[in-house]
Amino acid sequence: MALSGRRGAPEVWGCDRRREYARMALDGGAIARACTEREIAACDVVVVCVPVLRSLGIIRSLGPRMRPGSVLTDAGSVKADVVRAGQAAMARGAEFVGGHPIAGTENSGFPAAFPGLFKGRSVILTPGAGNSDGALRRVESLWRRAGARVLRMDARTHDHVFAYVSHLPHAVAYALVHSVATLDSRVPLGYSAGGFRDFTRIASSNPEMWKDIVLQNRGEVLRAARHYRRNFALLEGLIRRRDAAGLLSYFRKAKKTRDGL
């Protein structure tokens, strides 16, 4: 949708295990052809967009069949494992380039797509040792056509950063809603106005996608969770000891960091 109908746009094929989504994309003019999984390997650039654990299997099966000069890339939220698998799986002359568009909502599947989804958003590419400048530039130009700006970062740094700015916040939001869901007393959440609903929006995200993300970035997520848990316990301690000065300084430090974003 973000590419089609634009001047000089590439011919886009689509493949989805849910046939009705492929049909909707075709009918809506988002893709020129709904192809089979076998036919994907004929493309010049292939973008794998499935939950990260499943993308490993697709990359391993597709990589060896890609043509020389073609590029396989992905859209997953965790990069180190995928880049390793991609580099190992590719046919001679074909390249894997790790990618992560920082875009999307709590919804998924074709019905959640809209043409401006990537407009003004960042896409991070995580080049590996084997990547040529040409392959990186082809993937970059695809995302730029879709309206995104492209940044490069090494895969391990990416996974560390996103454990903090994305994976941990999702875990926290899920745990917060899970707490309310497991309360003995019924808490009338309707009273919370927009506050609780807005804050926990990301806990409405796709459970399978997030199960995959926390498992694939397990080491970094657990490290970030441990660090966060210590910070939360510190705050609990300040409240327990009625440490007004400590609370003020804790909240001020957080506010200053947040305001600086």
Place this chain on the structure above:
Amino acid sequence: MALSGRRGAPEVWGCDRRREYARMALDGGAIARACTEREIAACDVVVVCVPVLRSLGIIRSLGPRMRPGSVLTDAGSVKADVVRAGQAAMARGAEFVGGHPIAGTENSGFPAAFPGLFKGRSVILTPGAGNSDGALRRVESLWRRAGARVLRMDARTHDHVFAYVSHLPHAVAYALVHSVATLDSRVPLGYSAGGFRDFTRIASSNPEMWKDIVLQNRGEVLRAARHYRRNFALLEGLIRRRDAAGLLSYFRKAKKTRDGL
């Protein structure tokens, strides 16, 4: 601002320890008069809007000087202590009615005010044993004029509910940003696009106000925090043990609760 200029609007006086805010309110037509703290007791209805710990002192000093038939109310996020203090402090014939408008942004002070702040939002009143229907209706009608809908809840239920839907989420957001702020490695937060910034917006709230709230609702906040911490630890355990089925069910339960809001 929400009351002035409307047909049948009451005459609004304002008192702020920051003189420049009283001046701004007067110049902007939000108040008819900037009065002194002594003069407040001459009013028919007084609304105390300061961080909750400081409101206790104001209520205790103002209550005994209020005139028969007048009503003192507040706008604090914690109710049990304030209602107790208010009931005990009032002059004969005057009443205290606890109130909590579920409105506002992460900003505070007169510059954060706008006429539609309460429009369509809820205000919770927490009637005590000594409240007459007349006093409750006067406070209700004030908030309705400002555009809000008014609900009633007993003060202890209020404090339990808001520990979960508001105070705990704020603690969590502050702890999350505090974690990032205390990282050894520098996490380039700019990469997180809107996600982290949106999720942690409430960590930009007024530190003094939130220091007061968590201290005044200390018991309920600590109970909710303990419960949440167990739920977070449960999630960490699922990730540590690579329990895919458990993670899926945990995330699904949370998503179902969140989607039901």
